[in-house]
Amino acid sequence: MSIYENYYDTMNSVMHTLVRAVEENSRRHESACGAKLFEHLRFRIKDEASMREKLARNGKQANAYHALRAVTDSIGLRIVCLFIDDVYENAALLRNLPGCTVVKEKDYIQNAKPNGYRSYHMILDVETDAPDVDGNTPGHYFVEVQLRTIAMDTWAALEHEMKYKKTIANPELIVSELRRCANELAACDVSMQTLRNIIRDS
Amino acid sequence: MKVLLAEDENDLREVVAAYLELQGYYVVSVANGAEAVKELDRDAYDAVVMDIMMPVMDGVTAMRKIRASGHTTPAIFLTAKSEVADRVEGLDAGADDYLTKPFAMEELSARLRALYRRKRDYKTRLFSFGNLELDTEASELRAHNTIALALKEARLLSCLLSTAGQEWPADTLLSEVWPGEDVSSDLVQMYISFLNAKLASVRANAVIEKSAANGYRILEVSDV
Known part of the structure; x- marks a missing residue:
């Protein structure tokens, strides 16, 4: 059985809801200003092996509860933009999305890591009609989003x-x-x- | 401070050397231009004091050879001749200053100090202003973050930082940063925009401001 138990389909739908929002926003922007807001949009549900490895590393039992509560990047999006300002526009969109709450935000563009790493990180709490691992309906799922320019991505x-x-x-x-x-x-x-x-x- | 003294008259050479040594300089004496060229290739000096009229190789020829081989050591000519043409020839050959014989020892010493001061100023590598640091050698701007600067950006910023708070007319910046190039003052404005964006991106507490008179100066601003 999957480490995500019965929640995999809901995770998938949460992920695609966000992906659609980012894509639609970019399309709107393109028809208004002639330029899209991102160049690449990658998304994934953390694969079984990596999730089990991460849980083990953090001393957590391998089950859906810890995979969805102790770890915040079971669902991940990476938005790669042409320009720095586009990174902040996409971040603003996610921040104001209905049913979307920012749990944590870290601006490694304005605060580059000592090794030179630059990116904008967000951990979101996304609400969905389906139940979550705590048994609540509507349910809440964590999504980790990384936003950066092509240069930062390279x-x-x-x-x-x-x-x-x-x-x-x-x-x-x-x-x-x-x-x-x-x-x-x-x-x-x-x-x-x-x-x-x-x-x-x- | 290490001085190379090239003078063919024994008496004068010994007196000048003795005086400079008394002033705390380390002096190496040679008797003609050819020896001076050889000595500068062999060792590094902080300054050169050289007579023009010397046997074997005159001072002007020696100076040209010294500069041609890439030495930037500050140099003062001693000249018995006071004709303008000789002084012009000496300065054009690469000397930085000259003294007409007879001269006062204190003046020679003061001119050496002045030359040394300028040499040091030219070599300023690090500029600081508020929380920002400009490293002209690494071409890097540092504050909260670090970012690379283009060569012209670094030169432009070092001008503004060398007299922080003082206004630089756009034309002066053009001739300092783009000497001899046929460029317009729009270019200065564009590079100021680049610099301001980079200052913001490293979160420096500084901004370059344009005045109504088309001048620029760098100002400290509160945390952004």
């Missing part, structure tokens, strides 16, 4: 590769060069946003 992908590779020659050098790259990518993101503002204002 950087995160490379950093991820480095983190999972056990044997790297000269890791200190790679880490410090990755940090430099993060600062250069951020410089490009900021310059391109500034140019777009200048173009749109003129």
Whole structure:
């Protein structure tokens, strides 16, 4: 039996409700301003093996209750945008979505991590007509959303590769060069946003 | 401070060396231009004091060779001749200053101090203002976060930070940051926009303001 027991279908529908909201908002924006609000939208329900591994790592029993309550990223969305301002527009949309409450928000764009990581993170509590693991109807499900620019996404992908590779020659050098790259990518993101503002204002 | 003294007249060379050593300088003496060129290739100096009229190789030729090989060591010419043409030739060859013989020892010492001061100022690497730090060597702007700067952005910001609070006319910034380039003051405005966006993105407590007179200055602002 799935670690998510009978809740898998509801999780799926919660995820797709959010995906549709983000897509529709982008379409509205495109017909009004001629530009979409995101470039890629990825979403997933955390796979069985990763969820079991994470629960074990946190000393929790492998069951639906802990998978849906102790862990907040069983449902995940990643919104990858062309420009920094689009990241904040998508975040604003999610914040104001009916039935959607922000549990936690972390702006790693304005507060870059020491290694150079930049992204906007949100943990949402989404209400749905179906019951949840506490037996409540309407039910509540956690969704973790990561929003970032393409440049930030590329950087995160490379950093991820480095983190999972056990044997790297000269890791200190790679880490410090990755940090430099993060600062250069951020410089490009900021310059391109500034140019777009200048173009749109003129 | 280490000084290279090139002078062919033995008496004058010894007197100048003795005086500078008394003033706390470390002095190496040579007797002609060719030896001066060789010595500068061999060792690093903080300043060069050089006579123009010397046997083997004159001071102007030596100066040209020194600059051609990339040495930026500040240099003062000592010249018996007071004709304008000689001084112009010496300065154009790469000297930073000159003294006409006879000269007062205190003046030589003061001019050396002045040169040294300027050399140090030119090399300023780090500028601080409020919570922000500009590292011109790494081309990085640091406050709450760190971001890379383009070369021209770093130069523009270092101008504004070198006299923080003081207004820079757009034309002056153009000639400081884009010397000899045929560009308009719109470019200054665009780079100011880039810098302001980057200042905001590292959450620096500073903003560059434009005045009605088309000048720019950097100001501290409360936490954003």
